[in-house]
Amino acid sequence: MPSYTAPVKDMQFVLHELLQISQSDIPGYSDLEADFTSAILEEAGKLTSQVLAPLNIVGDTEGCRLENGIVYTPTGFKDAFEQVKEGGWTGLDLPEEFGGQNMPYVMATAVMEMFSGSNQAFSMYQGLTHGAVSAILVHGTDAQKATYVPNMTSCEWTGTMNLTEPHCGTDLGLMRTKAEPQDDGSYKISGQKIFISAGDHDMSENVIHLVLAKIPGGPDGIKGVSLFIVPKFNINDDGTVGHRNGVSVGKIEEKMGIHGNSTCVMNYDDAKGFLLGDMHKGMRAMFTMMNEARLGVGMQGMAQAEAAYQNAVIYAKDRLQGRDVTGVKNPDGPADPLIVHPDIRRNLMEQKSFVEGARAFLYWGAQQIDAGHRAKDADAEGLISLLTPVIKGFMTDKGFEYAVAAQQVFGGHGYIEEFGMSQFARDARITQIYEGANGVQALDLVGRKLATDGGKHVMAYFDMIKTWIKDNSGDDDFDQAFINPLKDASKALQAAGMYFMQNGMKNPNNALSGSYDFMHMMGHVTLGLMWAKMAKAAQTALDNGASDREFYETKIATGKFYMARQLPACAMHLARIETGADTVMALDAESF
Template identity: 70%
Template sequence: MPTYTAPTKDQQFILHDVLNISAMDVPGYGDLDRDFTNAVLEEAGKLASEVLAPLNPVGDKQGCKLENGVVRVPEGFKAAYDQMAEGGWMAMDMPEEYGGQGLPYIMHTAAMEPMVSANMAFNMYPGLTHGNMAAILAHGTDEQKETYLPKMCSGEWSGTMNLTEPHCGTDLGLMRTKAEPQDDGTYKISGQKIWISAGEHEMAENIIHLVLAKIPGGPEGVKGISLFIVPKFLVNDDGSLGERNSLSCGGLEEKMGIHGNATCVMNYDGATGYLIGEMHKGMRAMFTMMNEARLGVGLQGYAQGAVAYENALGFARDRLQGRAVTGTEHADKPADPIIVHPDVRRNLLDQKSFVEGARALVYWSSSMLDRGHLSNDKDAEDMMSLMTPVIKGFLTDKGFETCVLAQQTLGGSGFTQEWGLEQFVRDARITMIYEGTNGVQALDLVGRKLGLNGGKTVMAFFDMVKTFIKENEGNEALKADFLDPLKEASKDLQAAGMYFMQEGMKNPNNALSGSYDFMHLFGHVSLGLMWAKMAKAAHEALDNGAEDKEFYETKLATGRYYMARPLKMTGTHLARIQSGADTVMTLDAANF
C-alpha cells in the first residue's frame, strides 16, 4: 500500500522564502505569517495522510454504484467528507459573511495540494463545489448568494458544472439543452449532460448544478448560451429543502481511473432552473469556474506526480539490485539499493525537479490570482489568463509523465496493484483530458493568449524574466547555473513567438502545428524562472546561517539539475516549431 506524507516544509519554503507572502501588498497577506500558515498546512497534511490517503485504494477498488437513482460512494467517503466540512476546509477563501474563512486563494491552494495527492478522486467532490461557489459569488444576485453559498460553504450542499453533451464537448456552440422561460421568471431545463463529475452522490443534502443551456430565440452558437442554477432539490423561501427537481442521474461512466468519483450522465426533464448572470452570457460566467478549475487541474497533475515520486523514492532506497558501477557501497548487504545507479537517479531527479518547480509555479500563480481579485490588479488578471493554459496543459502532461517515471522506478512492482503506482498513473491520465484537452489549451495559448492586449501581456512575461536576470546578474552564485540557462531558454521562447508572428500570418497552420511544442516550451521557461527564484532564496537562507543547511543545499542541487537537463528541451521544442506545417499537413486524410 502506498504512503503519503505532506510536503509541509517545501510548501513553507515557497510561501515564505521564495514568495515572502506576508510582505506582499495584497489584502489579507499581512496575516499569513509562518506560524499561521504552518498551523494550517500541518492540519491539512494530517487530514490528507491519516484520513484521505488510506481511502484512496478503497475508492479505486470499490468505485461508485448507482442504485435506484442514488449514487453510493465508496466506504469511508461520507465520514471523510463530513470531517472535511467540519474542519472548515470547504470554503477557506470564501467570504466570512457566507460562512467562509475569508483567507486568500493561495491558502486554499496550499491546503488542497496534500488532499489532492492523498486522494484525487475524493477531493473532486469539494473541488467542484468550490468552483461552483466562485461562479455564484462572481455572477449571482444577492439573493442567489444568500440562498446557496452558506450551505455550500458548510458542506451541507455540494455543486457541479454541466457543460458537455453526447454530441459536443469543446464546440459548445452545438449545444442542444434548452431553457424555456416561465411566467414566474424561472426556466424549464431539458437536455442531457455527460461526464458530470460528482453529479449525484449521497454525501450532501442537496447538489447545486450549474448548467449551460440555450434560451429559444437567442443568438446562434456560443453567443446564445446562458447559465442556470438547477438544484437537485428546490429551495423554499425559508431556505429549507422543497420537492425533488426534475433531474436524475441516468448512468455512471466506467473509467480508466478516478473510480471513487461519480462521473454521471445527467438528464434534465423540464427541471426548474434560475438564470445566473446575463442572458446569453453564460460562457462568461462559466469561465469563472472553468479557469479556476484549470488551475486546479494543473495542481492535480503535479500533486499526483508528487505522491508517485514519494513512493518511487522509498522503493529506490530499499530495493537491493546489483552493485554501484564505481564500487560496492553497502558491503554489509547482498546488493546495493537501486538509488546508487545513475539512470535511477536521473529518473528520480526528473520527477523531483518537476514536482518542486511546478509547486512553486502554482503557488506563484495563486498569488497573481489574489492580486487580481483582492487588489483589482488588471495586469495580474491578464497574466493569469496567459498562464492558465500553460499551467493546465504543461503541468498535467508532465505530471502524468512523472507518474509513469515513478512507476518505472519500481520495475515490475510498479505494474502491480499492491504498490499503488498504477493507480496514480490511471488517475493522473484524466487531467490531460478534462477541463479542456491539452491540445485545446495549446491552441488557446497560441491562438488567443499570445495576442492578449495586443501582445502586451506576453511581453510583460518576457520583461519579468529579463528583470529578474538583470537584478541578479551580479550574483555569481546564480549566474552560471541558473541565470545563463534561463536567459538561453527565454530566448528560445521569444524566437518561437517571433516565428508565429512572421510565419503564422502567411499560413495559420505554421502556428497551430507548433502550438503544443510552444505550450511545453513556455512551461519549461516558467519552471526555469521558478527554479531561479528558489535558488536565490536558498542561497540567501544559507548566507543567513539557516539551521537546516542540507535542505537548502538539496534545493540548489535539484535546481541545477533542472536547469542543466529538462530546461534544455526548449531548444528541441523551438526546432520543432520552426520546422513549420508542411510535414504535419502533407498527408491527405485518406492516407493516414
C-alpha cells in the same frame, strides 16, 4: 499500500522564502506569518495523510455505485467528508459573510494540493463545489447568493458544472439542452449532459448543478448559450430542501481512473432552473468556474506526481537490486539499493525537479490571482490569464509523465496492483483531458492569449524575466548554473513567438501546429525562472547561517539539475516550431 506525507517544509519554503507572502502588500497577506501558515498546513497534512490517503485505494477499488436512483460513494468517504466539513476546509478562502474564512487563495491552493495528492477523486467533490460558488458569487443575484452560497461554502450542498453532451465536447455551440422560459421567471431545463464529475452522491443534502443550455429563439452557436442553476432538490421559500427536481442520473461512467468520484450521465426532464448571469452570456459565467478549475487541474497533475514520487523514493531506497558500478554500497546485503544506480537517480531527479518547480509556479500563480482579486491589480490578472493554459496543459502533461516515471522505478511491481502505483498514473491521466483538453489549452495560448490586449501581457512576461536576470546577475557560479540557461531558454521562447508573428499571418497553421510545443516551452521557461529564484533564496538562507543546510543545499542542487537537464528541451521545441506546418499537414485525411 502507497502512503502520502504532506510536503509542508517545501510548501513553507515556497510561501515564505520564495514568495515572501507575509511581506506582500496584497490585502490579507500580512496575516500569513510563518507560524500561522505552518499550523494550517500541519493540520491539513494530518487530515490528508491519516484520513484521506488511506481511502484513496478504497475509492479506486470500490468505485461508486448507482442503486435505485441513488449514487453511493465508496466506504469511508461519507465519514471523511464530514471531517472535512467540520474542519472548515471547504470554505477556506470564501467570504466570511457566507460562512467562509476569507483566507487568500494562495493558502487554499496549498491546502488543496494536499487534498489532491492524498486522494484526488475525493477532493473533487469539494473542489467542484468551490468553483460553482465562485461563479454564483461573481454572476449571481443577491437572492441567489443568499440561497445557495452559505450551504455550498459548508458543503452541506455540493455543486457541479454541466457542459458536455454526447455529441459535443469542446464545441459547445452544438449543444441541444433547452431552457424554456416560464411565467414565474424560472426555466424548464431538458437535455442530457455527460462526464459530470461529482454529478450525484450520498455525501451532501443537495447538489446544485450549473447547467449550460439554449433558450429557444436565441442566437445560433455559442452566442446563444446561457447558464442556469438547477438544484437536485428544489429549495423552499424558507431555504429548506423541498421536493425532487426533474434531475436524474442515467448511469455512472466507467473510467480509467478517479473511480472514487461519481462521474455521471445527468438527465434533465423539465427540471426547474434559474438563469445565472445574463441571458445568452452563459460562457462568460461558466468561464469564471472553468478558469479556476483549470488552475486546480494543473495542481492535480503536479500533486499526483508528488504522491507518486514520494512512494518511488521509498521503494528505491528499500529495494535491493544489483551492485553500484563504482563500488559496493551495502556490503552486508546481497545487493545495493536501487537508488545507487545512475538511471534511477536520473528518473527521481526529473520527478523531484519538476514537482518542486511546479509547486513554486502554482503558488506564484495563486499569488497573482490574489493580487488581481484583492489588490485589483489588472497586470497580475493579465499575467495569470496568459499563463492559465500553461499551468493546466504543461503541468498535467508532465504530472502524468512523472507519475508513470515513478511507476517505472518499481519495475514489474509497479505494473501490478499490489503496490498501488498504477492508480497515480490512471488518476493523473484525466487531468490532461478534462476542463479543456491540453491541445485546446495550447490553441488558447497561441491563438488567443498571446495577442490579448495587443500582446501586453506576454511582453510583460518577458520583461519580468529580463528584469530578474538583470537584477540578479554578477556571480559567475550562479550565472553559469542559473542565469545563462534561463537567458538562453527565454530567448528561444521569444524566437518562437517571433516565428508565429512572421509566419502565422500568411498561414495560421504555421502557428497552430507549433502551439503545443510553445506551451511546453513556456512551462519550462517559467519553471526555469522559479528554479533560479528558489536557488537565490536558498543561497541567501545559507549565507545567513541557516541551521538546516542540507535542505537548502539540496534545493540548489535540484535546481541545477533542472537548468542543465530539463530546460534545454526548449531548444528542441523551438526546432520543431520553426519547421512550420508543412510536415504536420503533409498528408491528406485519407492517408491516415
